[in-house]
Amino acid sequence: MASIDTLADRLLTYLAPDQVNLVRRAYYYAEQAHDGQRRRSGEPYVTHPLAVANILADMHMDHQSLMAAMLHDVIEDTGIPKEALVEQFGETVAELVDGVSKLTQMKFENKAEAQAENFQKMAMAMARDIRVILVKLADRLHNMRTLDAMPYEKSRRIAKETLEIYAPIANRLGMHSMRVEFEDLGFKAMHPMRSARIRQAVRRARGNRKEIVTKIEQSLVACLEREGLDGDVKGREKHLYSIYKKMRGKRKAFNEIMDVYAFRIVVDKVDTCYRVLGAVHNLYKPLPGRFKDYIAIPKANGYQSLHTTLFGMHGVPIEIQIRTREMEELANNGIAAHWLYKSGDEDPIKGNHARARQWVKGVLELQQSAGNSLEFIESVKIDLFPDEVYVFTPKGRIMELQKGSTAVDFAYAVHTDIGNSCIACRINRRLAPLSQPLESGSTVEIVTAPGARPNPAWLNFVVTAKARTHIRHALKQQRRSESISLGERLLNKVLAGFDASLEQIPAERIRQVLDEYRMEVFEDLLEDIGLGNRMAYVVARRLLASEGEEIPSAEGPLAIRGTEGLVLSYARCCSPIPGDPIVGHLSAGKGMVVHLENCRNIGEIRHNPEKCIPLTWSKDVSGEFNVELRIELEHQRGLIALLAGSVNAADGNIEKIGMDERDGRTSVVQLVVSVKDRIHLARVIKKLRALKGVIRITRVRA
Structure with missing residues (x-):
């Protein structure tokens, strides 16, 4: 088992001696703090932080991340306050530890909500310092490696959470190696029998394929030598979980998936990538439509590579990835590679770091707009499983969206205000429906109009989390403002019957009524009236109660303009139109539903002033x-x-x-x-x- 001395020796290969000593200090501090504590497996607790630091050392992370890894359980498990860590190790390390610290367990209705709330806090911490998530991922990886010590139910729950949230986050941050390990370990814990069967089948298939793999590899190496190109050719193994997903998703047999031979060619520079591509296309015929250039247009997580599929010898399909050494490092360690190359000026790496920051910023925006933690985590899950399409803005900027995205998704990706005021779109200069799914390479132009509002029907076809969250948020705001406006009109109508108005009621009386109803602001009360949750005349009676007089019914009916929006709807049973005699039925949560005066559906409540109010059509009523x-x-x-x-x-x-x-x-x-x-x-x-x-x-x- 690794010790602090072995780790220190490894760290000296890329960190300064004084930084390595700081990591040592953090280890000894953690050892004292966790003294007497043991893991479920029976080992001293400090072996866990040490293992987490070792995982980060594999990625060549900086000394502060390694210190945070050593101390990540100190605040919660030993009762040492954050202030003590600030004093000992400085503000940055204490902040990292605080961000990673097992998020305080609050009392929740169910597990899903607790998980969602914790993830929300993790998103906040990530926004402050992206290293928080790297330490958190390393912590989760070691927990997954030692999952066997856990009871079956708990290990299944942890594995499910890993497959749903942590593996996709690792993927989003471009950390391929970690994602693969998360998926295989999670798969093994969730479906032990299936995992074992596929592992045996892969082992058998590998033995049978050895000869043909060697032949293809030799022909690729010979081809590069003939062309005078320098590159390493290696066979690429499919991991168990991806085989399982393909078998389930594409309904293919194991043999069909293993029939494809995969190779990776790693070269020294970008120019060579394209020359190698030409050489292998000369060697074997390429499969039409299977070439992807992720160097020119990198994936969302910064991944860069050329992908092509060829007809090999005996018509066997060969998948080939061609990339540079930096791209290979980046594909395996993703954003963590940023620290490895921090001193140099590596553009792809910087781009990757910026992309990760951009994603975290987007997650934070979702969090501010989401109604609750469960809605938020649902949005993030959608965002974590993208299958991208690439489209262009009219000025030629590339926008990357999830597969199946529409012009509305595109509008929200450009800017929330453009999404909210979008009324039409042009795809490749032709007018197209907003619901039409976009295809890679299309140029999309959005037509906006001042004062336009999101349409609730958009929720039926948008696919990106950002669009869905912002549409819901805008509709909630719109519904609230319309409810407040209707509530104010209804309340004033009742007060008018008593020769009073809202302006005449003293502020302290309004405050007293709000306290009685346990509400913060008067707008909330008006919204409740507009939504039909409270009766205007009951509220009016409370507001005027100090006068000690009974409130007569309001004089004359309330006029309907047709522009009240989401809080006013027309009954489908009787379809009232301007000119018909009408009444309003107040339905809790829906606001006011307009019926014909003689509609049979409201016959029983027609004369109940708590449920129905007389209405009339305004002179300037509009709409169809x-x-x-x-x-x-x-x-x-x-x-x-x-x-x-x-x-x-x-x-x-x-x-x-x-x-x-x-x-x-x-x-x-x-x-x-x-x-x-x-x-x-x-x-x-x-x-x-x-x-x-x-x-x-x-x-x-x-």
Whole structure:
């Protein structure tokens, strides 16, 4: 087992002696702090922090990360306060330890919420210093390596969390080696039998394939030598979890997956990558559509490489990855490679670090907009499993989005305000539906309009976490402001019946009522009234209670403008339109639903002032309203076209049409038409009546 001396010797190969001594000091401090504590396996507890530091040393991490690894459990497990660590090791190390410290367990309704809350805190810590997540990943990796000591249920839960959150984070930060180990260890803990079976099958297949692998490798090496190109060729093993995922996802047999031979060619510089690509394409025929250039357009996690698939000898498919040594290092250690090359000016590395920061910043934005921790973790999970498409802005900037993304996802990726005010899009200079999935290489242009708002229907087709979270956030805000506005009108209506208004009620009386209802601000109370959760006249009575008088019912009905938005809807059972006599039914959480005065669905509560309030249409009501008509007519050719032509001639619009043939001579047509008011509806009916063969037209109500 590794000791602090062995670790110190390894560290001296890339750290200064005084930095190595600081890591030693942190080890001895942790050893004293954890004195007497043991792991489940029976070993002294300090072996765990030492193992975590060793994992970080493999990645050549800086001395502060290694110190934080030594001390990462001190705050929580030994009761030593953060201040003591600041005094001993400085602010930076203490901050790292605090960020990594097992996040304080709070009381939650369920495990999912606890996990979500912890992840939220981890995101906050990552934003302050990205090294927090690297230490956290190393900590989790050692826990996964020693999972056998855990009870079965607990080990399954930890493995599931690792596969769902930690492996994708390692992938997002470009840390391939760590991700592979997370996935294989998690797979083994979740499905021990399947893992063992696939491991045996791989071992058998490897023995049978040895000869052909050697032949292909020799032909690739000979090809590079002929062309005078310098590169290392090595066979690439598929890891167990990726084989399992392919077998499940693509419904393929094990033999079909193992039929593909994979090789990696590592060269000295980018220019050579493309020359090697030309050479191997000359050696074996490439498979059309299987070439990917991740050097020109790197993946989200900074991964760079050329991928191609060839028809090898005997028609065997060969997958080849071509990359430089820096790219290889970056592919394996991802963002951790940033510290390895910190002294030099390595562009790809810096780009990778910037990408990781960008991602963390995005995670933080999601956290601020998400309604709760579970909604947040759901969004992050979506964001952690991207399959990218690359599109261009009109100015030629490359935007990278998840597979299946639409123009709305693109708009939010550019800027939240562009997403919120988006009304249309052009894909490759042609107008296209906002819901159309984007394809790599398309140029996308967003058309915006001031005052435009997100449409709730967008939630049915957006795929990126950022778009989904911001649409939900904007709709919540919109709903709140509309609820407050309606609540204020309803309350003022009731107060007017008592010759009072909100302006006349003293602030201290409002405060008293808010305290009674346990609310912070008056807007919350107005929102509750607008949403139908509280009755305006009950609130008015409380506000005027000090006057000691009973409140009569409000004078006259409330006027409806049609612009109230999400908190006012029209009942589908009776489809009211301007000009109809109407009442408002206050439905908890939905706001006000407008019904016809004689609608049967509200017959029982019609005269209950707590549930229904009289309404009238405002003079300047705007919008279009749907009405269902039932038309009986003689059957004839081109019937639908005739009806559509008549509705169109009266400036109406058909929303829906259905036909029910009664007998050979007569037909019944159900027509949903959008009109402005009753006068407009009368015009539409008059045009329809003028058609030859129309027997009867009735308006369908509840």
